[in-house]
Ligand SMILES: NC(=O)C1=CN([C@@H]2O[C@H](COP(=O)(O)OP(=O)(O)OC[C@H]3O[C@@H](n4cnc5c(N)ncnc54)[C@H](O)[C@@H]3O)[C@@H](O)[C@H]2O)[C@H](O)CC1
């Protein structure tokens with residue numbers, strides 16, 4: 001399995017969006033579709049009652065796409081957004097508007113996670129830049145303590161994508177859908193306790209110009 005560093009992963013995003021010209025919302029849609037397919041068809045998940053744990057960046061944006069795809073296929077899904085909405089990325093703001101059209105329920109920090117059968121970790125991905133604290137740490141610890149299984153998007157939140165170290169605290173996922181290439185920290189010794197079963201999703205981002213990740 002090929003891996004990339006976090007910096008390389010972000011460079012590939014940038015190349016694909018700004019050099020090749022595939023709009024970021026298109027990449028986010030393809031990511032959401034692949035993650036939805038992984039959850040519905042491949043991962044060992046009970047999707048009776050799903051809660052999306054969304055940060056305010058593009059990892060959260062991916063989570064909102066998954067929320068909408070689940071809702072429009074008649075799954076019971078709710079969203080808990082963590083962090084300051086004023087800091088939300090442009091694509092996140094767009095995805096939240098779309099979720100509002102479908103009136104996907106929102107819950108808050110006092111939600112009982114044991115009400116859900118599956119939690120989706122869309123707090124942080126390749127944008128994690130420091131130790132996790134505050135509400136984010138509270139939500140991660142609550143998720144790990146809950147009976148529900150966790151499916152992580154791109155990188156289990158709190159896991160350092162380069163070293164595999166836990167940045168304060170980190171999601172212990174049952175399964176993870178990572179975008180384009182696994183990040184090198186996710187295949188380090190011990191990282192499996194955080195990633196669980198790993199799905200590598202092709203969304204049209206390649207080191208070269210064609211698919212190369214057999
Ligand atoms: N690979 C691709 O082409 C695509 C990736 N996508 C997804 O986008 C994320 C990366 O999104 P980004 O907005 O850059 O960052 P995050 O969502 O990971 O983080 C959000 C935000 O959080 C702040 N932050 C960082 N560390 C902390 C901390 N410890 N506590 C609080 N806040 C923190 C920081 O400001 C970040 O900006 C990638 O993983 C994919 O999931 C696209 O969706 C599709 C294309």
Ligand SMILES: [K+]
Pocket residue numbers: 059121122123124125152153154155156157
């Ligand atoms: K994540």
